[in-house]
Amino acid sequence: MSGARLERASPAPAGQRAALRADALAGLTAPRKTLPCKWLYDTEGARLFEAITRQPEYYPTRTEVGILREQAPAIAAAVGPGATAVEFGPGDGGKAVLLLSRLQAPAAYVPVEIAPEWLDAVASRVSEEVPGVPVLPVVADFARAFGLPSGVPRERRLGFFPGSTIGNFEPTEAADLLRRFRAALGPGARLLLGADLVKGRAMLEAAYDDAAGVTAAFNLNLLHRLNRELEADFDVPAFRHRAVWNAEEERVEMYLESLRAQRARLAGREIRFAAGETIHTENSHKYRPERLEALADAAGWRARAMWTDQGRLFSVWLLDA
Ligand code: AVI
Numbered sequence: 001m002s003g004a005r006l007e008r009a010s011p012a013p014a015g016q017r018a019a020l021r022a023d024a025l026a027g028l029t030a031p032r033k034t035l036p037c038k039w040l041y042d043t044e045g046a047r048l049f050e051a052i053t054r055q056p057e058y059y060p061t062r063t064e065v066g067i068l069r070e071q072a073p074a075i076a077a078a079v080g081p082g083a084t085a086v087e088f089g090p091g092d093g094g095k096a097v098l099l100l101s102r103l104q105a106p107a108a109y110v111p112v113e114i115a116p117e118w119l120d121a122v123a124s125r126v127s128e129e130v131p132g133v134p135v136l137p138v139v140a141d142f143a144r145a146f147g148l149p150s151g152v153p154r155e156r157r158l159g160f161f162p163g164s165t166i167g168n169f170e171p172t173e174a175a176d177l178l179r180r181f182r183a184a185l186g187p188g189a190r191l192l193l194g195a196d197l198v199k200g201r202a203m204l205e206a207a208y209d210d211a212a213g214v215t216a217a218f219n220l221n222l223l224h225r226l227n228r229e230l231e232a233d234f235d236v237p238a239f240r241h242r243a244v245w246n247a248e249e250e251r252v253e254m255y256l257e258s259l260r261a262q263r264a265r266l267a268g269r270e271i272r273f274a275a276g277e278t279i280h281t282e283n284s285h286k287y288r289p290e291r292l293e294a295l296a297d298a299a300g301w302r303a304r305a306m307w308t309d310q311g312r313l314f315s316v317w318l319l320d321a
Helices: 014-028 043-052 059-070 072-079 096-098 118-127 169-183 201-207 212-231 289-298
Strands: 085-090 110-112 157-161 192-195 239-246 249-258 262-266 267-275 278-287 302-308 313-318
Touching: 014 085, 014 212, 043 212, 059 072, 059 096, 059 201, 059 313, 072 192, 072 302, 072 313, 085 096, 085 169, 096 110, 096 157, 110 118, 157 169, 169 192, 169 289, 201 239, 201 249, 201 262, 212 239, 212 249, 278 302, 289 302, 289 313
Parallel strands: 085 110, 085 157, 157 192
Antiparallel strands: 192 313, 239 249, 249 278, 262 267, 302 313
């Protein structure tokens, strides 16, 4: 994927709609149909994703939060006092609150996010829940090259990229992203990174196809979004959600499968589906520790520490620039 970051603008601005149209036309007229996973996150998609994180099958969020809580003393000791935490795509700010309230005298918190209204909400939450830590919000798209403003302290910068969002990027894109973080943070920086680990098929496929159908609704919302924003006419109930563990690529793949032969109109084009034909909508790469270390290494980072849970489901890494 290019850009696993959440896009929450609603209704979509014209530029964003044009980009969605271009991506949808390119992806749905290709021999193997695809849609980039960044488009999963409109307002409804973001709401559904928050609901996914509360599903019993979706272990990553609660496991990572458990690691951050349990290992907070070790993380705080390794990071040291006076860090400026720079979070890329801060979500609802919950993990920032957890981190900042455990670090020793953090100097500042810098959430980096493309959607200004989302940034405001995160800044208010963190200011309220961790008073005394200056919040310096930065509007930027970290999926592209960006710099931090001069007001952000240069010393002891700690990048923060939790949630295993790194897994939604293809490995070469993930290395580019880590390289960009390194360039933006500067020499001497550290990065606290969450990465989901490889595990058995049953647990992975259940995590991406929960019994309550929330992940299915999240995936199908992509077709609703095309109908809403591009005036397409997908018959959404004629598609179903599928999640498949690809053991060779070590990633969970999400698809929308057409239940019958059908056609849909999209931006003046007719898109045909055979029965059983799929649209590939997301990859969620899982990492073995040695592969994550090699990825970090390729991007110029050195692994300093890794923390995991008892079941070795998830990993939190501290990397040195
Ligand atoms: C945002 N990202 C880390 C999630 C994941 O687990 O890959 C997105 C997701 N897709 C389906 N469920 C969750």
